[in-house]
Amino acid sequence: MADGDIPEDANEHCPGTQSESAGKSDACEGCPNQEACATAPKGPDPDLVVIAERMANVKHKILVLSGKGGVGKSTFSAQLSFALAAMNLQIGLLDIDICGPSIPKMLGLEGQEIHQSNLGWSPVYVDDNLGVMSIGFMLPDPDEAVIWRGPRKNGLIKNFLKEVYWNELDFLVVDAPPGTSDEHISIVQCLGATGIDGAIIVTTPQQVSLIDVRKEINFCKKVGVKVLGVVENMSGLCQPLMDFKFMRTTETGEHIDVSERVREYLKEKAPELQNLIACSEVFDSSSGGAEKMCREMEVPFLGKVPLDPQLCKAAEEGRSCFIDKKCQVSAPALKIIIEKMIENNGFSSMLVDSA
């Protein structure tokens, strides 16, 4: 079980705060937590009962994790939610990144508020079938830092799970912050009893990111969450050649913009080069990238998503990347990944039902 059960200042051989002998065993003598442990109620957490009721009509739960920040996890969670909603499924997206809640912006819901009904807190709806919950909706000032220690973050996550009225959902997608700490332990402890289908881990190709993905995979193994697969994001840049800027470096090391001239030149002398796509790996993946790591760790590799400036734009503007043809490099890649995830886990039957 996660080490969170043993307080930092506990005696050696601490039986764990949730154990039946907590506060009462020989090992507890003199421990600063002894009285608290001895008098705390044991047995099933009543909150878990409430959470189980809320989750009764939620068919599937998927966690989206990452080892590092800035790898595109929230972008992936948002686009995954858009994609599933477009299949006529009922989707809930829960953002448990308390310090950096990106989800409201990525769904085009900035400035919205949470309404309460007699059934509980209402998610904020993008469409009838895509509801979102995030601390982002609760901040009076979006620039205000949320400077909370772990216990307070855990409290909010528990509240989200107890209070939000999702109604019936085909999928609840949970976007977590990077790492393996309070938020992750809490969501697994609170949702685990009601069944988590698994976790998707988002990474970038660099070795330093993969080191952290291995830790995330081992976190999942340790807490009993199935790894549905790993997504390698920012996997190279592919962009139409004509969308680049061209610079010449002078002897003094300055850069001069020669884009206009280059475009003219290509138009006149080499028109067939105009519709080429130029690709750069950006993050060296010569050590095999996420795909090789997945083979070694025996988890599914779902696929690669290239760096696509159009995908970034869609994220900034809170749009689905699948609706128009703008994200011509990334949308097809994401589609393949999501379809693979659905196929691998037997979710396809749900789509047939919805149709």
Next chain:
Amino acid sequence: MLGLEGQDIRQSNFGWSPVYVDSNLGVLSIGFMLPDPDEAVIWRGPRKKGLIKNFLKEVYWNELDFLVVDSPPGTSDEHISIVQCLGATGMDGAIIVTTPQQVSLIDVRKEINFCKKVGVKVLGVVENMSGLSQPVMDFKFVRMTETGEHIDVSEWVREYFKEKAPELQDLIACSEVFDSSSGGAEKMCREMGVPFLGKVPLDPQICKAAEEGRSCFIDQKCGVGAPALKIIIEKLIENNEFSRVLLNNAYAS
């Protein structure tokens, strides 16, 4: 990133010894304490706080001109702890690293407000991954067929440039990658009244140097990223009058 994987922390009678890259660059990290680097560290806040405190209490740094503290993203236990523990001894300030996207800038504003709230001066903001700049000849070239397939035509394009347009060969191609039409970090810094230190482009060579635990300043490989970083660091030193430290050291040696 410092080329110290697999190293251990040693103890002396002075305390825990940092792991040294060079005689004047010592490093400490929980990374040196993990028997298995793939093992997840699944700790709640209080335990993380305990380790941070131990680092500050037990490590023997000897004399330092600068202590650089690399923290995780966010504004939570680790950040509160480091400010509470180090604050009394005086912190010169914080550098905040971001990328150009609006979603990143939203969180930078929060970091800036965190610093203001806890009384840490913002030394400046660095906009990283600020566009990709790479020699044209280092790209792969692909043609898309009607069926949506990609065909690699790189060889052909290189031959073509060599024969018909040799002067295009030493151009640098740049892509913004992350849209910064809303003004990026520079504009946000003006609005928030904090210094903007500069931009670092996405440089595949910097990534390589990081992977291999090398300084990007030693050779000429990081042709785009290293000069940018150099300008930023010099600006940081200048703005905060750290130049005196450099002068003293120059005389001392």
